[in-house]
Amino acid sequence: MLDQELRASLDAPWVLIVWNDPINLMNYVAHVFRSYFGYSREEAERLMLLVHHEGHAVVASGPREEIERHAQAMHDYGLQATIAKDAP
Template sequence: MSPAPAVLPRPGTVSAPAEQEATSSSPAAVPDRAWRTIVWDDPVNLMSYVTFVFQTYFGYDEPTATRLMMQVHTQGRAVVSHGAREQMEVDVQAMHSYGLWATLDQEGQ
């Protein structure tokens, strides 16, 4: 004798799961804080090259690019751009393509 077939609910009678408000402490869950691109000091690139990259990619004038380069050189890092996460990811990737060390993080951390 075969077992009795399972009784399945009829289509249209199954209720959807209750929606729950997403709560997360991850940085991506806090949309109202801007992201930033940080360039780090490295032992490879010349100061003149770093200044050139800041002028070429970001469009900074020479005094601004030089000030940021000196901040990288003396303090070990400088915040070179702020904005939406996607754009900061593009900026970080661009800095990597120029051979600079760069990361992104969310402001206020």
């Protein structure tokens, strides 16, 4: 039973949250979203504006391991990012 609960926890949707910071320029954040995630210019700018105005934005969702890789990539680009379980 515990194995099933652990597996369900790992397979549950997770989200990647990118946080606003005083260092990175808005154009750079949009560039990262376009180059790493392949978002269109419009979607990258929409997400960047959410980060800028709201303080954070969910930029990806999926299995935990995938989202952890995305978080590491964002850190490599110099962006602040965390992961969280997606709210039901």
